[in-house]
Amino acid sequence: MPMSINNRHKVSDFASRVYELTSKVPKGKVTTYGRLAALLDLKKGAQAVGQALHCNPFAPTVPCHRVVRSDGDIGGFAFGTDSKKKLLKSEGVEIINNKIDLSIYCVK
DNA sequence: CGTGTGACTCGGT
DNA sequence: GACCGAGCCACAC
Numbered sequence: 001m002p003m004s005i006n007n008r009h010k011v012s013d014f015a016s017r018v019y020e021l022t023s024k025v026p027k028g029k030v031t032t033y034g035r036l037a038a039l040l041d042l043k044k045g046a047q048a049v050g051q052a053l054h055c056n057p058f059a060p061t062v063p064c065h066r067v068v069r070s071d072g073d074i075g076g077f078a079f080g081t082d083s084k085k086k087l088l089k090s091e092g093v094e095i096i097n098n099k100i101d102l103s104i105y106c107v108k
Numbered sequence: 109c110g111t112g113t114g115a116c117t118c119g120g121t
Numbered sequence: 122g123a124c125c126g127a128g129c130c131a132c133a134c
Contacts, residue, residue, distance in 0.1 A: 014131065033116055037130085044129040046116040051131065054115050069116070076115025084115090 005058065014040070015052040022053065025066045028092045029106040032070045046070075054078060066091075066106075072099040 005019050017040055025031050033046035033053075042048065053064045056078065065087040069075045074095075077084035085095050094101040 012131075037116085042130065044117085045131075046129085047114060048116085048130040048132085050115040051113090052115095055132095056115095064115080067115080071117080074115090078115075081115090 004061065011055075011057065012052075014048065015055065018049050018052040019056065019058055019062045022062045022064055022067060023058075024108070025063055025106050027063075027066075029104050030066045030068050030088065030093060030100055031106040031108075032068055033075065034070045035106075036067065050076065066093075068100045072102050074098055074100070 005016055005023065011019075018036060021036050021039055022031075033049045034043075036049045037043060037045040040049070049067075053062075053067060054076065056062055056064045059078070065077060065084045067075065074081045074084055085098075088100070089095055093104060
């Protein structure tokens, strides 16, 4: 596990796990808050996951823009949903009517 | 230790 | 489709 995900400033273990998982999402694909929560055995902790990402101190390191809502909605983004949309678009993710194409969900 | 809050989700209206 | 309320979880106060 990459140490660079937890040094600098101390973050909660929970947040570290979230960042680590998020950093594994391949370019061009996306995952959901709920999916990350499930991988952390917190199947109902999607909101907690979102909170961890909001405080994401590794903005460029952790591709938090590849995390969207379960219904395909953009979700949120510390720098504005507009930036999030553009980033995804530049990675090849289709965004239609403010919704992510559910067919490119990362299945891991 | 109790409360409030939020980049969530689901089901009902 | 939009709005609302309830349930869940980590975290700041």
